[in-house]
Amino acid sequence: MLKLPLSLPVVLVVVLSGIAQLAAAQTDKSTEAASKAVAERAGAQGKKKLAAPKLAVLPELSPEQMTIANRVALGKMPCELAAHISVKPDVRGAGRFILELGRQKYFMVPVPTLTGAIRLEDSAAGVVWLQLSNKSMLMSQKLGRRLADDCASADQLIVAKELIRNPAPSLLDGPVRLKEIAQAGIADEPEVFVAAKETAK
Numbered sequence: 120m121l122k123l124p125l126s127l128p129v130v131l132v133v134v135l136s137g138i139a140q141l142a143a144a145q146t147d148k149s150t151e152a153a154s155k156a157v158a159e160r161a162g163a164q165g166k167k168k169l170a171a172p173k174l175a176v177l178p179e180l181s182p183e184q185m186t187i188a189n190r191v192a193l194g195k196m197p198c199e200l201a202a203h204i205s206v207k208p209d210v211r212g213a214g215r216f217i218l219e220l221g222r223q224k225y226f227m228v229p230v231p232t233l234t235g236a237i238r239l240e241d242s243a244a245g246v247v248w249l250q251l252s253n254k255s256m257l258m259s260q261k262l263g264r265r266l267a268d269d270c271a272s273a274d275q276l277i278v279a280k281e282l283i284r285n286p287a288p289s290l291l292d293g294p295v296r297l298k299e300i301a302q303a304g305i306a307d308e309p310e311v312f313v314a315a316k317e318t319a320k
Contacts, residue, residue, distance in 0.1 A: 177212035180229065187229035188214035190237055192250060198270035204257060206248075218248055220257060220267055253279040 180188065193216075195205045202220065209215035209226060216227040216239060225246050227239035237250035245261035253275050257267040271279060 175211060177209075177215060179212070180214040183231050184229040185214045187231065187237055188216075190250075191216060191229070191239065192255065192272040192274065194272060196255065196270045196272050196275075198267040202267050202270075204255070204267055204270045218246075218257070251275075253282050 191206065193206050193208070195203055198204055205219040206227075207217050207219075209217045214229060218225045218227050218239070218241075225241040225244050225248075227241050227248055230238045230240050232238045239248040239250075240246070245259060246266065247258045247260060249256050249258065253271070254268075255270040255272075255275065256265055257270070258265050
């Protein structure tokens with residue numbers, strides 16, 4: 120049996136150890152490169168997700184519409200039958216609003232009225248939001264009924280309580296007022312009908 124000098128096994132161990140370390144270093148570099156590539160892909164995807172989608176800017180509203188928009192009550196409002204309405208500004212255009220009822224979302228635009236009631240409409244969906252001093256309601260012109268009634272912001276609740284103590288005169292009080300409404304041709308307007316019905320209670 121051939122006897123190797125003592126130094127030869129030591130040299131072999133050193134060489135083999137060096138090869139193992141080199142392989143480990145290459146594996147670490149490969150792992151690091153792969154991790155870096157994954158991180159870069161994730162970062163790029165994250166940037167794509169964070170980038171806000173471009174929204175189409177809607178046409179500007181008239182000064183009269185903007186005056187109405189400044190009086191619209193915002194926020195989440197309780198309604199009858201445990202319903203809730205949420206009104207918030209539409210970022211696509213000043214003076215426009217997004218109204219949510221459950222899963223339904225409506226894009227509302229102020230519409231001038233002769234009665235002074237605040238009126239918002241989504242003409243595509245056929246819905247009208249009427250904001251009176253003491254409450255608001257959402258009506259469907261297509262269905263011919265109210266979708267939500269007795270909705271009230273904090274300010275409207277204060278007015279409603281005051282009206283209980285000191286009721287306002289009826290919109291239809293006096294023959295002169297009735298004549299004005301008939302001549303203006305607004306008797307069929309939703310806000311006139313609602314106001315007349317509310318004051319008749």
